[in-house]
Amino acid sequence: MDHDRLLNIAVDLGCLLMSSGAEIYRVEESVRRLLQAYGLGSPEVFAIPNCVIVSITTPEGHPITRMRRIGGHGTDIELLERCNALCRRFCADPPSLDEAREQLDALPLQTPKHPLWQVLLGYGAAPALFSPLFGGGISDAICALAGGLVVGAFLLYGRRLIGSNGFFRTAVCSAVASLLSLLLVRLGFGQSVDTVTISVLMVLVPGVALTNAMREIMAGDIISGLCRAAESILTASAIAIGSAVGLAIGGIF
Amino acid sequence: METIWSGYILPCLCSFLACVGFTLVFNIHGVGKLICGVGGALGWLVYLLAGSTIFAAFLASAVIGLFSEIMARLRRCPVTGYLLVALLPLVPGGGIYFAMSYCVAGDIQRFLDTLLHTFGMASALAVGAMLTASLFRAAYPYLRRKTKGRP
Numbered sequence: 032m033d034h035d036r037l038l039n040i041a042v043d044l045g046c047l048l049m050s051s052g053a054e055i056y057r058v059e060e061s062v063r064r065l066l067q068a069y070g071l072g073s074p075e076v077f078a079i080p081n082c083v084i085v086s087i088t089t090p091e092g093h094p095i096t097r098m099r100r101i102g103g104h105g106t107d108i109e110l111l112e113r114c115n116a117l118c119r120r121f122c123a124d125p126p127s128l129d130e131a132r133e134q135l136d137a138l139p140l141q142t143p144k145h146p147l148w149q150v151l152l153g154y155g156a157a158p159a160l161f162s163p164l165f166g167g168g169i170s171d172a173i174c175a176l177a178g179g180l181v182v183g184a185f186l187l188y189g190r191r192l193i194g195s196n197g198f199f200r201t202a203v204c205s206a207v208a209s210l211l212s213l214l215l216v217r218l219g220f221g222q223s224v225d226t227v228t229i230s231v232l233m234v235l236v237p238g239v240a241l242t243n244a245m246r247e248i249m250a251g252d253i254i255s256g257l258c259r260a261a262e263s264i265l266t267a268s269a270i271a272i273g274s275a276v277g278l279a280i281g282g283i284f
Numbered sequence: 285m286e287t288i289w290s291g292y293i294l295p296c297l298c299s300f301l302a303c304v305g306f307t308l309v310f311n312i313h314g315v316g317k318l319i320c321g322v323g324g325a326l327g328w329l330v331y332l333l334a335g336s337t338i339f340a341a342f343l344a345s346a347v348i349g350l351f352s353e354i355m356a357r358l359r360r361c362p363v364t365g366y367l368l369v370a371l372l373p374l375v376p377g378g379g380i381y382f383a384m385s386y387c388v389a390g391d392i393q394r395f396l397d398t399l400l401h402t403f404g405m406a407s408a409l410a411v412g413a414m415l416t417a418s419l420f421r422a423a424y425p426y427l428r429r430k431t432k433g434r435p
Contacts, residue, residue, distance in 0.1 A: 108312045108365035145308050153308025160302035229378040238375040242368040245410035271384035
């Protein structure tokens with residue numbers, strides 16, 4: 032068997048899982064099971080949030096290692112579920128390497144994605160529906176809808192404008208959110224600046240990082256858990272700094 | 285009746301729809317949308333019933349954790365998606381904002397108060413879901429053996 036190609040497939044599967052938002056233990060476990068299904072005795076897998084290292088020893092006793100770095104990524108649950116199912120299928124009944132490669136490469140293309148306008152709608156609808164939870168009325172909900180749509184557009188289309196640095200992106204978006212809420216309330220569309228701002232900020236809140244941090248720590252991956260916990264604290268401070276800047280600019284006028 | 289409607293049913297409905305909105309952002313399709321929405325509504329209902337305190341957040345996140353573990357087992361899918369969307373309404377975004385605004389205003393006492401409350405909420409969420417997920421994982425093999433043993 033061509034162990035180089037097998038290793039490449041395993042590492043690519045690990046990367047795909049990680050970039051769709053899987054937990055560390057799932058990545059490590061999936062890659063290890065896959066390699067074991069192809070008859071390798073003790074594959075070693077190590078993963079942290081932006082790097083996967085896989086090392087195998089061929090039956091002739093020759094060690095091979097591959098490392099792959101993973102850049103910034105979002106969360107894509109549909110891809111994660113399909114990737115997980117594919118890995119299960121491979122482990123239950125290992126196909127030939129050609130077939131495995133083909134199926135793995137086809138996976139991201141086959142996965143359905145929501146069209147951009149629907150994602151934008153999601154960004155708008157969520158804050159609008161959060162505002163009643165924080166005590167807002169109909170007018171606040173409409174303001175939150177507008178704010179959510181603008182922040183969503185910034186997140187989706189503004190990558191070239193504000194770069195891919197997560198901290199900076201969150202800060203800019205929350206500044207826009209607080210400034211816009213202030214503006215809308217001053218113009219008389221909304222009732223309460225605080226309610227509208229909080230509702231819009233819920234889009235940026237580090238819920239994903241917090242949940243992931245907790246799950247990593249629960250699974251025993253302390254390094255990754257601490258990384259994600261730090262990420263959630265950083266995101267929270269970015270939100271605080273951004274909205275402070277927004278309010279300060281609004282206070283001048 | 286009026287208070288039940290405006291106090292409980294309407295917020296839960298909003299939480300449900302907001303979570304469904306977030307499923308668009310995280311690319312969740314099909315039945316997963318419904319599961320996330322129900323999880324969010326359930327969590328918010330528990331949070332309201334238990335009195336909107338830090339302990340209420342703990343209870344709510346415990347219920348969400350249990351619910352998403354069960355649903356993930358039924359659908360044989362990773363639990364992450366359901367859990368992170370359903371927990372979103374409870375994440376203390378308001379706490380972050382108010383802490384910041386007190387800090388900017390120079391009101392140190394209320395700033396520290398809100399900050400600690402926010403940290404408390406966040407840790408209650410984390411610990412609650414963590415606890416039930418671990419308990420469920422420990423109990424799952426026994427539950428499964430029991431249901432399989434039944435004729």
